[in-house]
Amino acid sequence: MDEPRIKGWCPGAWRPMATGDGLLVRVRPRLGRLTRQQMLALCEAAETFGSGLVELTSRANLQLRGVSEASWPGLMDYLVEHGLVDPDPDSERRPQLLLAPDWQADDATFEAARLLEARLDELPALPAKWGLAIDAGVAPLLGEVSADLRIERSAPGSLIVRADGRELGTPVDSPAAAVELLVRLANWFVDSGGYDAGRMRRHTAPLPAWAPAVMAPAEAGPRLPLGAYLEGEGAWGRVVGLPFGRAPAAALRAAVDSAAVSAVRVTPWRRLLVEGEAPTAVPGLLDDDRDPRLCVDVCPGAPHCEQASVETLALAERLSGRIEGSVHVSGCAKGCARQTLADLCLSGRDGRFDLIVSGRADGTPDATGLSETDVIEYIEKNSDAPRL
Numbered sequence: 389m390d391e392p393r394i395k396g397w398c399p400g401a402w403r404p405m406a407t408g409d410g411l412l413v414r415v416r417p418r419l420g421r422l423t424r425q426q427m428l429a430l431c432e433a434a435e436t437f438g439s440g441l442v443e444l445t446s447r448a449n450l451q452l453r454g455v456s457e458a459s460w461p462g463l464m465d466y467l468v469e470h471g472l473v474d475p476d477p478d479s480e481r482r483p484q485l486l487l488a489p490d491w492q493a494d495d496a497t498f499e500a501a502r503l504l505e506a507r508l509d510e511l512p513a514l515p516a517k518w519g520l521a522i523d524a525g526v527a528p529l530l531g532e533v534s535a536d537l538r539i540e541r542s543a544p545g546s547l548i549v550r551a552d553g554r555e556l557g558t559p560v561d562s563p564a565a566a567v568e569l570l571v572r573l574a575n576w577f578v579d580s581g582g583y584d585a586g587r588m589r590r591h592t593a594p595l596p597a598w599a600p601a602v603m604a605p606a607e608a609g610p611r612l613p614l615g616a617y618l619e620g621e622g623a624w625g626r627v628v629g630l631p632f633g634r635a636p637a638a639a640l641r642a643a644v645d646s647a648a649v650s651a652v653r654v655t656p657w658r659r660l661l662v663e664g665e666a667p668t669a670v671p672g673l674l675d676d677d678r679d680p681r682l683c684v685d686v687c688p689g690a691p692h693c694e695q696a697s698v699e700t701l702a703l704a705e706r707l708s709g710r711i712e713g714s715v716h717v718s719g720c721a722k723g724c725a726r727q728t729l730a731d732l733c734l735s736g737r738d739g740r741f742d743l744i745v746s747g748r749a750d751g752t753p754d755a756t757g758l759s760e761t762d763v764i765e766y767i768e769k770n771s772d773a774p775r776l
């Protein structure tokens with residue numbers, strides 16, 4: 389098999405990506421939220437036009453797989469009709485806005501998001517993978533999520549704007565000032581030659597004098613725990629988990645199957661926050677933070693991705709909860725599901741697995757040419773591999 393191809397762009401809905409099981413169509417929920425009716429429509433679309441599975445990505449997007457070239461136009465009509473996709477294809481060229489999912493309608497995260505939405509036309513043409521995080525709650529939640537500029541809260545409590553790759557941010561006195569600075573910094577990135585670097589963290593030019601980086605963000609807060617979500621005086625919603633980041637449409641439909649549910653918010657952590665009085669213990673979804681399927685990183689593998697030479701999901705199920713430490717199962721060396729080191733990484737090549745201890749999918753293997761059973765045997769026999 390050829391070396392994995394680095395595509396350098398992200399699929400969208402107007403620009404779907406061809407994969408091993410058809411087109412992958414990615415939906416960016418506006419402000420990270422779908423109304424209940426939109427969630428039901430997305431489930432319907434997954435079953436009518438796709439494979440019936442819905443995936444939640446590490447940048448909090450939702451995606452459908454298995455869409456044929458012939459059915460894609462009908463799917464797009466349906467998604468536009470339900471407000472799931474902007475009718476303007478150029479909207480997908482704008483950087484993604486990622487909101488801390490615990491925002492409230494009267495807080496700084498929501499205010500900054502609304503202000504920024506109105507000024508997106510002032511952003512320059514930016515590299516395809518650029519993202520913006522609005523994370524202005526008491527403690528930042530999105531520090532581990534890919535984003536090039538962030539609006540956060542500092543330890544003393546003021547708002548800051550921070551360029552990715554820099555430990556300190558620039559203090560500002562209001563959400564409007566934060567948005568103003570963010571727009572200026574995005575333009576500075578392009579004007580100072582950042583486009584060639586691609587991402588802010590790789591752009592080594594010193595920040596401009598008008599954006600002094602002097603203040604550290606507050607200590608990171610925890611991910612939203614699974615189960616009842618409390619806000620203020622009482623229960624406000626329910627957080628549900630998606631095994632390996634994907635779930636059948638039927639399970640998601642069941643999660644909002646109550647008139648007391650108003651909307652669903654996406655998160656980058658394989659969790660959805662269902663607003664309102666949501667059903668409990670939905671089959672196919674997770675409600676226990678200790679479930680190992682929340683932790684194993686696995687890409688769709690064969691037959692879902694054309695670059696995969698191995699199936700990944702069965703091995704991920706086999707290893708779940710049986711390994712101490714982090715596990716990454718990848719269909720090829722590209723390693724889409726995890727870019728950082730994992731204690732144990734299995735990477736597909738020519739129909740077998742490379743096994744890498746403490747490495748990435750493109751790392752130097754400790755063993756090669758393994759079947760699923762070989763992987764288990766290797767781990768049992770080798771004391772330097774994470775133990776079963």
Ligand code: SF4
Nearest residue numbers: 687693696719720724
């Ligand atoms: S890592 Fe997985 S999803 Fe990414 S290209 Fe390889 S097989 Fe496909």
